[in-house]
Amino acid sequence: MGASKLDIYPESINQMAAIAKVFAHPARIAILQYISKQESCICNDIVDEIGLSQPTISQHLKVINDAGLLKGNFKGKSICYCLNVERFKEFQIVLNSFFNGTTSNCC
Template identity: 85%
Template sequence: MGASKVDIYSESINAMASIAKVFAHPARVAILQYISKQESCICNDIVDEIGLSQPTISQHLQVINNAGLLKGNFKGKSICYCLNVERFQEFQSQFNAFFNKTKSNCC
């Protein structure tokens, strides 16, 4: 697949695409659901819960984090993750606005 020309699109379109990419993979959705159900920041528990290898989980966490949907901090040698609720709310507003403005004029 060729390289995306993200620089030709607006910042808001690129942000929406970045977040949509997160929700386009079932493992990422499962990771987000798991994190959202935790009462505190979690570290290596994701690997045990989701059932994928640690490197695979790390790759998915990187995509989720790049979209701004995670907050993380270091505890010893581990990174603890929790959801960035403010970013989720921004995402919800962006998608609601997109779908409310988009109308079908064909067939």
């Protein structure tokens, strides 16, 4: 079996790809925008606001969480979500470094 992307590329590239995956889907961006305007919220709040089914929202939340962009606390049987602002700041630094390190000498 061939090597996986986790084996081929350095951790920094894999992390950038995971976060870029979050921003590659409009529903995930809408979820992040909604969460960013709340003190905290649970999945059903997001379902009501975004208009997608609960399982679909949960799948999107998993992708966002896997990238480290969410913090969550258990509240009864629900998880209260909020943004991981520190992780967003780290991602901003990584992206700025990436774009500032590129050259414009192409074609």
